[in-house]
Amino acid sequence: MNLRQVVALLNADVLTGKDFLDREVHTAFACDLMSDVLTFSENSTILLTGLVNTHTVRTAEMMDIGAIVFVRNKKPDKETLKLAEEIGIVTMTTEKILYTSCGILFNQGLKGAYIHR
């Protein structure tokens, strides 16, 4: 699935990285706890979260996560968006809640990220 499809499915507004919407995502991870996000390791994952501080973007940067969906219509501040733009991370916001967003993407074949143990 590419990010353009994610945007359409979630009726999302793209906040940063408009040039990278052809980027493919193969799995998803949904969490407000960045400590947990940092424990899984996989390429081409999209992060869905309600957490909108700079550490969401920093965590994505470290994990090579190329896209973040902010749910419940949450939007990060300007500094956080600037950071995401600089790093080249696609961010978007959707009015849908986390559960619904995950359900829509899962129904379309996007599976959960594998957790390394």
Add this chain to the structure above:
Amino acid sequence: MRIIKLLYEIEKEDFVKAGQASSEVKKVLKQLGVSSEITRRVSIATYEAEMNIVIHSFGGKIEVEIDINKIIITARDRGPGIENIDLAMQEGYTTASEKVRELGFGAGMGLPNIKRCADEFYINSIIDEYTELKITTYL
């Protein structure tokens, strides 16, 4: 390749700057052509160590040494030290504040995750003096 050394001062409770050192380390590794898998592992470990210094310590520093066959990250703070290292290494054990949890951290996963990302992991701590982590990754 010559040994490259990088040094970063990390301030306590500076949540705005937190992550910048790890971000710079990641950029350097990318520029050196280190594989994306190793770059990711080292970046995660460095970020966890950096957040630990910001969250739990009186401040400290992160030193990065890169040579032909390995990367060594040394994170050393100025205390207060860890009372029970075995407990701190357990997944889920945390002493983090509510404020830190609101930022998405403090789940008690940091040290175990650093160990998981490292090829070799060393931790030592003396109460009222320091905590030191040495994270070695082979190239």
